[in-house]
Amino acid sequence: MVRPRRLEDDELLARIVTALEQRTERTPWSLADVAPAAGIGPAALIKRFGSKAGLLQALTRRWVDLIPDSDPIDGADARSQLRAYVAREFGAESAPGAIHALSEVVGELSDPALAELLAEGWARQARWLGRLLAGMGLPNLHDPVVGGEMLLxxxxxxxxxxAVGLEQTSPLITLDRFLEMWK
Structure with a gap:
């Protein structure tokens, strides 16, 4: 008899994302590192996702699916939405957090399936950023799509x-610099 899953994939993946975001080590992570945060053992992660690569694919698919792909909410302030999105998606809390995020991306680029998901996600992100920029009516932003790509x-x-400890330019400062340029 097969035991029912206690956690749905989305909740499990959300727990793993939280664990990865809270890592302070600069070393690669393993299934054994994230399994406790997920509330299951490494073997259960393998059974569920097949391998670390399978888990990465599920995490990347989840990320892509969470990127908005519609027009900004009617009546909502595009600037506020843009600032909240940038802070949430690009606000690494520490150099180790940024290193972790970047090392995962580099690793994913070497896997064709993950690279395809990243391309899909980055294109979707650039479109969303462009839509938010378009909603702000910036007079010197001539092409919101290109603006979204540049901002990304x-x-x-x-x-x-x-990640390398250079001048700590927060993503919100980067955003503000672009907005000032386009004003």
């Missing part, structure tokens, strides 16, 4: 600077 590139750069 700069936000990734903020993570790199944080």
């Amino acid at each position: 590139d700069a936000l990734h750069g903020s993570l790199f600077r944080s």
